[in-house]
Amino acid sequence: MKLLVVGAGLFGATVARERALKGDSVDVIEKREHLAGNIYTEDIEGIQVHRYGAHIFHTSNQKVWEYINQFATFNRYTNEVIANYRGEIYNLPFNMNTFNKMWGVITPEEAEKKIDEQRAAMAGKKPENLEEQAISLVGTDIYRKLIKDYTAKQWGREPKELPAFIIRRLPVRFTYDNNYFNDLYQGIPVGGYTQIVEKMLDVPNINVELNTDFLENKQDYLNRYDKVIYTGMIDQFFDYQLGTLEYRSLRFDTEVLDTDNFQGNAVVNYTDSETPFTRIIEHKHFEFGKGNRGKTVITHEYPANWTKGDEPYYPVNNSENNHLFTQYRELATQETPQVAFGGRLGLYRYYNMDQVITAALQFLQGNFFDAKRNE
Ligand code: FAD
Numbered sequence: 001m002k003l004l005v006v007g008a009g010l011f012g013a014t015v016a017r018e019r020a021l022k023g024d025s026v027d028v029i030e031k032r033e034h035l036a037g038n039i040y041t042e043d044i045e046g047i048q049v050h051r052y053g054a055h056i057f058h059t060s061n062q063k064v065w066e067y068i069n070q071f072a073t074f075n076r077y078t079n080e081v082i083a084n085y086r087g088e089i090y091n092l093p094f095n096m097n098t099f100n101k102m103w104g105v106i107t108p109e110e111a112e113k114k115i116d117e118q119r120a121a122m123a124g125k126k127p128e129n130l131e132e133q134a135i136s137l138v139g140t141d142i143y144r145k146l147i148k149d150y151t152a153k154q155w156g157r158e159p160k161e162l163p164a165f166i167i168r169r170l171p172v173r174f175t176y177d178n179n180y181f182n183d184l185y186q187g188i189p190v191g192g193y194t195q196i197v198e199k200m201l202d203v204p205n206i207n208v209e210l211n212t213d214f215l216e217n218k219q220d221y222l223n224r225y226d227k228v229i230y231t232g233m234i235d236q237f238f239d240y241q242l243g244t245l246e247y248r249s250l251r252f253d254t255e256v257l258d259t260d261n262f263q264g265n266a267v268v269n270y271t272d273s274e275t276p277f278t279r280i281i282e283h284k285h286f287e288f289g290k291g292n293r294g295k296t297v298i299t300h301e302y303p304a305n306w307t308k309g310d311e312p313y314y315p316v317n318n319s320e321n322n323h324l325f326t327q328y329r330e331l332a333t334q335e336t337p338q339v340a341f342g343g344r345l346g347l348y349r350y351y352n353m354d355q356v357i358t359a360a361l362q363f364l365q366g367n368f369f370d371a372k373r374n375e
């Protein structure tokens, strides 16, 4: 079978590799000038810099962990995030260290009591948006200092207008444990993420072309290949004919500094409304300070509205957008059955890396490649 994979991110690379190992001839095209999509990392001053935002691999899925470990050795990095609210420093995610700093409480019982008092503002109501969910999880003080303004900056809309599930991504713990994730496995690949995708695509019957946009020769590609796996934006693929899905974008401002240690942690969130960026990443701390002496690389991350042509980093999964997405799926089934949509943009989902690998491996088990069934 002659396959075209559009996009050399993690989804495209997994599908390309596994099909090529089964004997298919696979062409991969990528519009950027590099492999790896948003997990791309590059060496600056001996430091692996995450060009598209901090990427920490974490999963509870042993199969996925073993899969990714074929391509890199992972270090024991555990994400422990610091929040800076107008110069006050708190630990994230919300745990006994946060509660102690916020209220002086020492025991889990005292912390639960404090949150219970503040939760009274909810009067037993079932949380229906991010604000209500946050207050019912951690109370009004933490909501006000660590969540409200950060969330408004990140999403460009008030927490009241956002779905509750976004804040449930963060653990709330009544232990002194600063680990940002609950997963069984976690780490950063020694030597960065780009090598992972390079190794994944290093199979004899895979041919990769960078700087190549599918949409510039759409019909020609559709004619030339038996099957296409498309990991770009599904609405753009159909020239936005049913309407435009909303995305959130980001601007990354990266600089090299002549100092060994700028902020003492990989990730520091700025949770007030006055600071225009959401966080500063100091990349060397993902690999325990490795890098050239007297140098560090930091990135300020600014949330941005998305308009056509910008990088679409986050799908905005509210009900209107999800509904529009299902209409695009329907259109795809009818008009282009030889094209499968995958990955964060193709499926319009807030996928982490491990979920992308899981989704790709599941997709490979399905019947899309069974030509007879698709005829
Ligand atoms: P992408 O990486 O977006 O790859 C799609 C590729 O398709 C791109 O390279 C794009 O250029 C290409 N493409 C699109 N259209 C075309 C076209 N028309 N022609 C040719 N090529 C095209 N996950 C975690 O597990 N841990 C984290 O800590 C984490 N942090 C994140 C931080 C940020 C700021 C963001 C935005 C995401 C983060 N993620 C994290 C999620 C992670 O980035 C994604 O799960 C993963 O990169 C998705 O892979 P993908 O292949 O679906 O998409």
Ligand code: UDP
Binding pocket: 083, 092, 146, 147, 148, 150, 151, 154, 166, 167, 169, 170, 269, 271
């Ligand atoms: N969040 C917050 N304050 C913080 C960090 C996160 O209010 O300091 C909220 C915010 O709404 C964010 C959500 O929690 O979108 C999920 O956080 P996570 O770090 O998982 O977001 P990501 O950057 O991965 O999208």
